[in-house]
Amino acid sequence: MYYLTLLPSGPLPVFFIPAAVLSGLFILVETIADRQQEVFQTAKHSGGKADVPEQYEEDIPRGFLTHGLFSVSRHPNYFGELGFWWSVWLMALAAGSTVGFAGTFTGLVIQSGLFGPLALTALFIGSTIFTESISVEKYPAYKDYRKEVSPIIPWVPRKKTAAAMPQNRKAEN
Numbered sequence: 633m634y635y636l637t638l639l640p641s642g643p644l645p646v647f648f649i650p651a652a653v654l655s656g657l658f659i660l661v662e663t664i665a666d667r668q669q670e671v672f673q674t675a676k677h678s679g680g681k682a683d684v685p686e687q688y689e690e691d692i693p694r695g696f697l698t699h700g701l702f703s704v705s706r707h708p709n710y711f712g713e714l715g716f717w718w719s720v721w722l723m724a725l726a727a728g729s730t731v732g733f734a735g736t737f738t739g740l741v742i743q744s745g746l747f748g749p750l751a752l753t754a755l756f757i758g759s760t761i762f763t764e765s766i767s768v769e770k771y772p773a774y775k776d777y778r779k780e781v782s783p784i785i786p787w788v789p790r791k792k793t794a795a796a797m798p799q800n801r802k803a804e805n
Contacts, residue, residue, distance in 0.1 A: 654722070706783050
């Protein structure tokens, strides 16, 4: 954002506007994912006192959320957060290239602002690996969920395994 203060008056750089729109969309994804998780966790830990949304009824006994955004990403809130910071970097890149702050090194754009999103991405990947190792131990069905749903970037779920089918889960209990 600092780069914007250095821009000469006039129109914003061409790539700034799409990057700003992307940042807003990523905040929306993160907000929706956080809200879905909040509603699920409240219902899960209420001991039957909270209203359980219909789509979460089979998730509560399983112990983790698999509906809404969590049906296409195991960590959609991470996706929203990472996407936001990468789009902020794109805005800075657009502004910096106009002011002359971006340089090239063998054809790649080098900018100091790149290190923030890269570090956050590495942190979230490490956090995903760590927390999912705990979830697999705590929730047996999580192993199948990992096979079916993308870790961070939303993607079409893979075919459900036989063990993940609702009728088979009920038989296990």
